[in-house]
Amino acid sequence: xxxxxxxxxxxxxxxxxxxxxxxxxxxxxxxxxxxxxxxxxxxxxxxxxxxxxxxxxxxxxxxxxxxxxxxxxxxxxxxxxxxxxxxxxxxxxxxxxxxxxxxxxxxxxxxxxxxxxxxxxxxxxxxxxxxxxxxxxxxxxxxxxxxxxxxxxxxxxxxxxxxxxxxxxxxxxxxxxxxxxxxxxxxxxxxxxxxxxxxxxxxxxxxxxxxxxxxxxxxxxxxxxxxxxxxxxxxxxxxxxxxxxxxxxxxxxxxxxxxxxxxxxxxxxxxxxxxxxxxxxxxxxxxxxxxxxxxxxxxxxxxxxxxxxxxxxxxx
Numbered sequence: 001x002x003x004x005x006x007x008x009x010x011x012x013x014x015x016x017x018x019x020x021x022x023x024x025x026x027x028x029x030x031x032x033x034x035x036x037x038x039x040x041x042x043x044x045x046x047x048x049x050x051x052x053x054x055x056x057x058x059x060x061x062x063x064x065x066x067x068x069x070x071x072x073x074x075x076x077x078x079x080x081x082x083x084x085x086x087x088x089x090x091x092x093x094x095x096x097x098x099x100x101x102x103x104x105x106x107x108x109x110x111x112x113x114x115x116x117x118x119x120x121x122x123x124x125x126x127x128x129x130x131x132x133x134x135x136x137x138x139x140x141x142x143x144x145x146x147x148x149x150x151x152x153x154x155x156x157x158x159x160x161x162x163x164x165x166x167x168x169x170x171x172x173x174x175x176x177x178x179x180x181x182x183x184x185x186x187x188x189x190x191x192x193x194x195x196x197x198x199x200x201x202x203x204x205x206x207x208x209x210x211x212x213x214x215x216x217x218x219x220x221x222x223x224x225x226x227x228x229x230x231x232x233x234x235x236x237x238x239x240x241x242x243x244x245x246x247x248x249x250x251x252x253x254x255x256x257x258x259x260x261x262x263x264x265x266x267x268x269x270x271x272x273x274x275x276x277x278x279x280x281x282x283x284x285x286x287x288x289x290x291x292x293x294x295x296x297x298x299x300x301x302x303x304x305x306x307x308x309x310x311x312x313x314x315x316x
Contacts (some may be wrong), residue, residue: 064282080290100248115202132196153171252302
């Protein structure tokens with residue numbers, strides 16, 4: 001049976017009887033605005049909560065802002081020069097550098113070890129991971145209070161354990177007596193908090209490594225250490241880089257743990273604690289804004305340096 005074809009141009013064709021003609025709205029459908037409408041409240045919230053205060057703090061860092069001595073006026077870089085002459089601030093800068101060095105190193109090493117321990121499936125693995133991330137979920141103030149019961153000079157568990165095994169004959173003062181011991185003990189508390197997050201980040205990279213690489217290396221006679229050094233470490237560098245950056249940010253901005261464990265003592269004071277002291281105790285908000293800007297820039301520069309040194313793109 002022969003088939004006939006409509007050779008008329010599309011402009012002359014008419015819809016079949018009983019079928020409505022396509023409307024212009026259907027033919028010319030505009031952009032879907034619903035996704036933008038749903039995201040708009042969150043975007044406005046982020047701008048209002050983060051970006052606007054950041055811009056305000058950036059501008060106020062170059063003004064003299066003292067509540068007890070108004071008015072506010074522009075003073076250029078005087079706030080920054082005053083910070084450089086602050087002896088307590090210089091000491092806190094050294095303390096913070098020690099916090100960063102200890103915290104980033106310990107959290108990265110412990111995080112890799114924890115990730116390797118839970119890499120393979122075993123009975124109760126989910127429970128172990130859940131218990132592992134519990135310290136990361138706790139607020140820093142809560143952790144400081146918990147560990148205060150461990151380091152306390154009068155009723156601390158650490159002193160009790162030392163006296164029980166006979167290492168000391170009386171309770172010792174650990175926090176505040178020695179500067180470097182105080183920094184180490186405080187940073188151990190923060191490492192206890194941030195190491196689980198480092199472990200999860202490294203574990204995510206470990207899960208992406210093909211098992212065939214380890215099998216081939218074992219067949220070639222590579223030892224466990226050789227497989228770890230030549231396969232695991234190079235291939236988990238993206239996760240390690242992210243873990244080191246998050247540890248760097250948290251240790252560079254440490255506040256809760258030293259403030260709860262050591263109070264306002266200079267032996268363990270950090271830069272963020274000095275921001276609090278300058279702004280809310282001295283009521284010199286101009287210098288407080290300036291110090292916040294310095295900490296922000298230092299965090300960005302240090303994070304970028306870690307990414308450039310550690311991160312490598314991995315292709316399987």
